[in-house]
Amino acid sequence: MAIAARFHDGLVAEVEAVELEYQAMGAVGTLVIRRSGDGAELGRWPANTLYALHGRRDELRLGANGQPAGARVVVEGQHDVARVLATLPVLTEKRRQEAGRQVRLAVTATVALAAVIAAYLYGVPLLASRIVGMVPAAWEASLGETVAGQMEASLGESGGLQLCDANPDSLANRAIARFGAEALAGSGSPFDLDIRVVRSDIPNAFALPGGQVFFFSSLLEQAQTQDEFAGVLAHEIGHVAYRHGMEQLISTAGTGALIGFILGDMTGLSVAAGLGATMIDARFSRDAERQADAFAAQVAQRLDFNPAGLADLINRVGADDEFARALALLNTHPLTEDRKAALEILSQQRPTGLEPPFTAAEWRAIRSMCGATPAAEPRTKTK
Amino acid sequence: MVWGGTEEKPVPVKFTGMRRELGGMLLRGYLLLLPTIGLYRFWLTAWKRRFYWSHTEIAGDPLEYTGHAMQLLLGFLMALAVFVPLYGLFFYLSTLSSQAAIVGYGGVGVLLWFLTGYAIYRARDFRLSRTLWRGIRCDQGGSAWNYAFRRFFWSLLVIVTAGLAYPFMSANLWAYRYRNSWYGDRQFGFVGSWRQLARPFYLAYGIVVVIGAIGLGLAAPMGALDSPPNPAGFPPLLVAALLIGLVFLYYRSRELTEMFSSVRLGGAALTVKVRARGLVWQHALFGLGLVGSYILLAIGGVVVLGIVAGTAFAGGQFDLDIFMQHMQGSLITLLAIIFGYLLILAAFSLMVELFLGLGLWTLVARGATITGLNSLRTVRARDEDKALAGEGLADALNVGAY
Ligand SMILES: [Zn+2]
Numbered sequence: 001m002a003i004a005a006r007f008h009d010g011l012v013a014e015v016e017a018v019e020l021e022y023q024a025m026g027a028v029g030t031l032v033i034r035r036s037g038d039g040a041e042l043g044r045w046p047a048n049t050l051y052a053l054h055g056r057r058d059e060l061r062l063g064a065n066g067q068p069a070g071a072r073v074v075v076e077g078q079h080d081v082a083r084v085l086a087t088l089p090v091l092t093e094k095r096r097q098e099a100g101r102q103v104r105l106a107v108t109a110t111v112a113l114a115a116v117i118a119a120y121l122y123g124v125p126l127l128a129s130r131i132v133g134m135v136p137a138a139w140e141a142s143l144g145e146t147v148a149g150q151m152e153a154s155l156g157e158s159g160g161l162q163l164c165d166a167n168p169d170s171l172a173n174r175a176i177a178r179f180g181a182e183a184l185a186g187s188g189s190p191f192d193l194d195i196r197v198v199r200s201d202i203p204n205a206f207a208l209p210g211g212q213v214f215f216f217s218s219l220l221e222q223a224q225t226q227d228e229f230a231g232v233l234a235h236e237i238g239h240v241a242y243r244h245g246m247e248q249l250i251s252t253a254g255t256g257a258l259i260g261f262i263l264g265d266m267t268g269l270s271v272a273a274g275l276g277a278t279m280i281d282a283r284f285s286r287d288a289e290r291q292a293d294a295f296a297a298q299v300a301q302r303l304d305f306n307p308a309g310l311a312d313l314i315n316r317v318g319a320d321d322e323f324a325r326a327l328a329l330l331n332t333h334p335l336t337e338d339r340k341a342a343l344e345i346l347s348q349q350r351p352t353g354l355e356p357p358f359t360a361a362e363w364r365a366i367r368s369m370c371g372a373t374p375a376a377e378p379r380t381k382t383k
Numbered sequence: 384m385v386w387g388g389t390e391e392k393p394v395p396v397k398f399t400g401m402r403r404e405l406g407g408m409l410l411r412g413y414l415l416l417l418p419t420i421g422l423y424r425f426w427l428t429a430w431k432r433r434f435y436w437s438h439t440e441i442a443g444d445p446l447e448y449t450g451h452a453m454q455l456l457l458g459f460l461m462a463l464a465v466f467v468p469l470y471g472l473f474f475y476l477s478t479l480s481s482q483a484a485i486v487g488y489g490g491v492g493v494l495l496w497f498l499t500g501y502a503i504y505r506a507r508d509f510r511l512s513r514t515l516w517r518g519i520r521c522d523q524g525g526s527a528w529n530y531a532f533r534r535f536f537w538s539l540l541v542i543v544t545a546g547l548a549y550p551f552m553s554a555n556l557w558a559y560r561y562r563n564s565w566y567g568d569r570q571f572g573f574v575g576s577w578r579q580l581a582r583p584f585y586l587a588y589g590i591v592v593v594i595g596a597i598g599l600g601l602a603a604p605m606g607a608l609d610s611p612p613n614p615a616g617f618p619p620l621l622v623a624a625l626l627i628g629l630v631f632l633y634y635r636s637r638e639l640t641e642m643f644s645s646v647r648l649g650g651a652a653l654t655v656k657v658r659a660r661g662l663v664w665q666h667a668l669f670g671l672g673l674v675g676s677y678i679l680l681a682i683g684g685v686v687v688l689g690i691v692a693g694t695a696f697a698g699g700q701f702d703l704d705i706f707m708q709h710m711q712g713s714l715i716t717l718l719a720i721i722f723g724y725l726l727i728l729a730a731f732s733l734m735v736e737l738f739l740g741l742g743l744w745t746l747v748a749r750g751a752t753i754t755g756l757n758s759l760r761t762v763r764a765r766d767e768d769k770a771l772a773g774e775g776l777a778d779a780l781n782v783g784a785y
Contacts, residue, residue, distance in 0.1 A: 006444065008518025013567055013762040015444055015517055053447065054433045056399065061447065070518035070764055072447075105453060106426060110419045117420070146484075257470050262421045 003083060005075045007033055007042060010068030018042060020073065022087050031062075031088070033073060043067070051098075052091045060084055062091070113262070120258055128247040128254070137190035137210075140246050144210025147245075151208075161198040164217055164370035172197075172369040175362035176233070180213070182357075183234050183299045187241040195233070199370060203317045207236040209245035217370035222316055227309030229366065230357040231296055235310055238295025244288040293339060297346035304354035307347050311340030393654070394756050398748035400438035406737055408434060413729045425459070426452040431736075432510070439748050441516065442756055449520075450513035458509070465498070496538070500531035504560075511564060519764050525563030533559060546588065550580035557642045566648055567762040575645025583637035587630045594630070598623025632666065633659040639747060650758030656750040665742030672738055676730040684723055 002019035009016075017036040022029055029047040034040065045064040055061040055074070060081045062073040075084050085091055152161050165173055180193040191211030200216040207213045213236045223229040239245065293310070300307040358366065412427035429452040436448035469491065476487030504527040511521040537552035554577040561573040599608075602620045606613030636659040643655035 008444075010518040011764050013517045013519040013759050053449075054437065055447075056437050056445065059437075059445075068518070068764060070515050070520055072515075072518050074444075102426070102452070106419055106423065109422050109456060113420050113422060253470060253473075257467070 002034070003075060003080050004036070005033075005073050005080075007074075008070060008072045009042065010071030016042060018073070020075070020084070022047075029088075031064075031073070043071075045073075047088055047090055050088060050091060051094050060091075117258065117262075120254065124251050124254055128251045129242070131250050132243045132246045135243075135246055140243065141191065141210035144208040144212050144245070147208050148212055161196070161200070161214070164197045164199055170365070170369070171362060172365040175358050175366060179230065179233065179303075179357050180237060182303065183237045184241060187295075189241045189243075191240060193237065193240065197366075197369060205232050205236055207239035207245065209243065209249070211240050213237065213240065219313070219317065220366070220370060223313055223367075224316075225309055226356060226358055226363050227306040228313035229309075229363075230303070230305040231300075231307045231310030232313055234296035234299040234305075234307065235292045237299070238292035239288070241295060242288065242291055244285075244292065247288065248285060289339070290342065293343055294346060297343060300347055300350055302354065304350075304356045306350075308340055308343040311343055315340070391755060391757055393752040393754045394442045396748050396751040396753065397440040398438055398745055399440060400434060400741065400745070402737055402741060405431070405434055405741055406733070409733055409736055413733070417725075422456070425455040428452070428455055435744055436514065439744075441753065444517050447515040448510075448513055449515055450509065454509075469494070497531055497535045500534035501527045503534075504530040507560065516566070517759075519567040519762055521567075522565040522765065523560075523563055524565060525559065530556070530559060547585075550577040550584045553577075553638060553642070554580055557645070561646050565765070566759070567764050569649050569759070569762045572647035572649075573645055574647060575642050579641040579645070580638055583634055583641075587634040590630050591627050594623050594626045628666075629663060632662045636662050640750075643747065643751070648759065649755075649762075651753055651755040654752050654754070655747055657746050658750070661746045661750075662743075665738055665746065668742070669734055669738035672734040673731065676734060677727070680723075680726055680730055683726075687719060687723075 002021050005018050005020050007016045007018040008014070018033050019036055019039075021032040021034065023032055031043075031045040031047060031050065032041065033043040033045070035042055045062075045067065049065040049067075050062055051064070053061040053063055053072075058076065058078045058081055060075040062075070062084075063069075063071060075081050148161075167173065168177075176195050176197070177193070180195050184191075184193055189211075193211050193213065195213045195215065197215045197217065197220060201218050202216055203219040203222055205213070205215045205219055213233070215233065215236075219232070220229065223232075293307070296307045296310055408430055409427070412423060412430065415423040416427070429448075429450060432448040432450065436446040439446050472487075473491055476484050476491065504523075504525070508523040508527070511523045514521040534552075534556060537548070537555060540548045541552055554575055557575060558573045561571045564571040598619050602608065602616040602623075605616030605619070608616070636657045639657040640655055643653060643657075646653040
């Protein structure tokens with residue numbers, strides 16, 4: 001009734017042809033390993049210490065607790081393997097337990113990772129603004145200078161960023177600076193605003209970390225009312241007040257790390273890493289846009305302009321095309337229709353009798369500060 | 384032989400793994416990657432190694448892989464401890480002035496290149512120390528930092544010499560790896576040197592230079608290098624690239640043959656014959672498999688898009704506007720795109736595993752014979768190596784290995 005097997009004692013790299021015998025003594029049986037031929041006993045492995053290891057099909061590799069780590073009994077052949085498994089049901093049972101343990105480990109790890117992701121998605125906007133609060137303002141300001149320098153270099157072909165009106169004491173520049181100071185007043189921002197109206201045929205406006213705001217001449221030309229100009233400017237100042245540029249940088253770094261963890265590619269070189277990071281970051285920046293819109297609406301509680309003009313101007317510059325709609329899920333910009341609706345709700349209860357942001361003379365000066373620049377096809381939208 | 388007693392015949396290494404078995408395992412693994420948010424990759428790696436190890440048989444006894452997925456997962460978590468500060472550094476650098484950022488990125492890149500050497504060595508240590516044959520465990524000594532420094536400075540030298548120093552680097556690293564490898568209490572040896580690599584390498588180097596020059600010489604007058612390039616000049620470049628690929632595979636087969644055949648273990652010696660045409664055949668199969676699977680995916684993709692956005696294809700013509708309308712706000716379409724991307728990725732990695740990974744292992748294992756195996760019967764086990772928890776850094780750095 002003995003079964004032929006190969007035996008390694010785990011001490012010496014030797015292989016012995018052995019015969020296995022099962023002795024059922026009392027409650028716990030024993031696997032007796034005898035050398036083929038002379039029948040010398042090489043080992044006695046209690047059945048409850050046995051475990052099966054992964055082997056090829058029709059090959060059963062057995063180890064035992066209490067034996068050297070490498071000690072193995074190897075049974076080959078479908079028939080013999082079936083016989084051993086039938087004699088030692090403990091093997092099947094332990095294998096099932098081990099499989100269950102692995103499944104539990106995988107499930108636990110997955111749940112933990114899912115929790116980390118969920119905490120990240122909901123926690124980072126909060127966390128990022130906390131961390132931003134700890135970033136020294138001077139550092140953020142110097143970062144803004146760097147970004148501005150890089151931007152000027154990249155726009156170098158079209159002549160860099162040339163100021164429309166280089167005189168800081170001109171009527172237009174003073175009016176804009178006063179509006180900026182009033183808009184930022186009370187927000188507790190550590191930054192000094194530096195609003196620059198520059199020549200460019202791209203209709204755009206944006207805020208850099210550290211208080212620099214750029215307003216492109218092409219966008220100014222398309223503004224029909226003070227409301228529109230003041231709305232966009234207040235929105236950009238909102239980005240400065242909330243330090244969104246810095247927040248975006250921090251959340252991008254965090255997202256990269258998280259996606260890298262999921263994909264096991266910490267170098268973040270794969271397309272999947274880029275795509276995933278873009279999708280998550282887009283969510284954050286859409287929240288930031290809403291926040292900046294709300295800031296513009298707050299400014300409109302103190303100065304007399306309609307913040308919904310902001311949406312009108314953006315709409316005129318680049319009407320939502322089908323493509324923008326298609327990518328809305330990926331896009332960093334909320335759809336302007338949605339924004340306008342939200343802004344109109346925010347601007348419903350504005351106090352009356354407020355000062356307008358600019359006097360008629362100032363608004364005329366602002367409108368003409370860039371002189372005549374060639375009208376261009378509107379392509380880029382404001383951020 | 385006077386002292387050895389009986390004369391021993393060389394023992395061929397057997398490999399009994401089937402492509403179908405590996406393919407089924409990988410497909411199942413890829414499916415499980417989805418619900419586990421990618422974490423199943425540690426289990427998949429463990430399964431894959433069990434497959435390779437258990438099907439590689441020497442003198443009737445297969446290798447056994449004793450590693451567990453959990454060890455890999457823990458190792459990966461530990462590697463994060465290295466990466467999180469690096470990430471912080473990266474972030475800080477990206478906010479500095481342009482020049483400082485470029486210098487900083489360069490520094491981080493060099494650091495990663497250096498760490499890759501460390502990771503490769505540690506990963507090899509992990510695999511060897513979880514490799515069992517005849518009940519005796521392999522192991523690796525030496526120092527991963529030492530290996531990282533060697534590899535780093537050799538690669539600098541290779542760059543400075545335009546590749547000419549490569550045979551020296553390769554032989555040196557092979558020697559360091561094997562002279563620090565152990566089977567039980569017996570240390571591996573390595574008798575190879577750069578001289579064995581010099582002839583095939585410089586031959587291949589010369590041929591690549593000549594082919595490259597001829598390819599460029601033919602393509603340049605046809606306008607392939609102008610801006611914008613003229614496509615008429617591409618065929619000579621493509622042919623040159625293909626020929627260079629063949630020369631590269633020839634050299635690779637020579638290096639594998641020469642270096643593996645220099646591995647010794649006490650009185651036992653390994654001989655490996657890897658034929659260039661075997662490597663070429665595996666790569667050709669890989670190319671065919673890739674093209675085939677992408678054609679299948681493309682057909683599937685068109686069918687799915689036809690169902691999701693059917694009217695865009697009405698009248699046999701693809702209408703972008705209507706197509707975009709269908710995309711509008713449709714989460715299903717977005718999911719279909721992401722899923723499609725994952726499928727393309729999975730098909731690629733499946734073909735790499737099935738044809739290049741399995742192909743190379745098969746070629747090396749089936750080309751291997753061992754002499755003096757009987758001398759290994761006296762090898763004794765060493766103490767358990769408990770120091771290692773996974774090979775996280777290699778995983779995090781994307782250092783590919785079995
Ligand atoms: Zn904005």
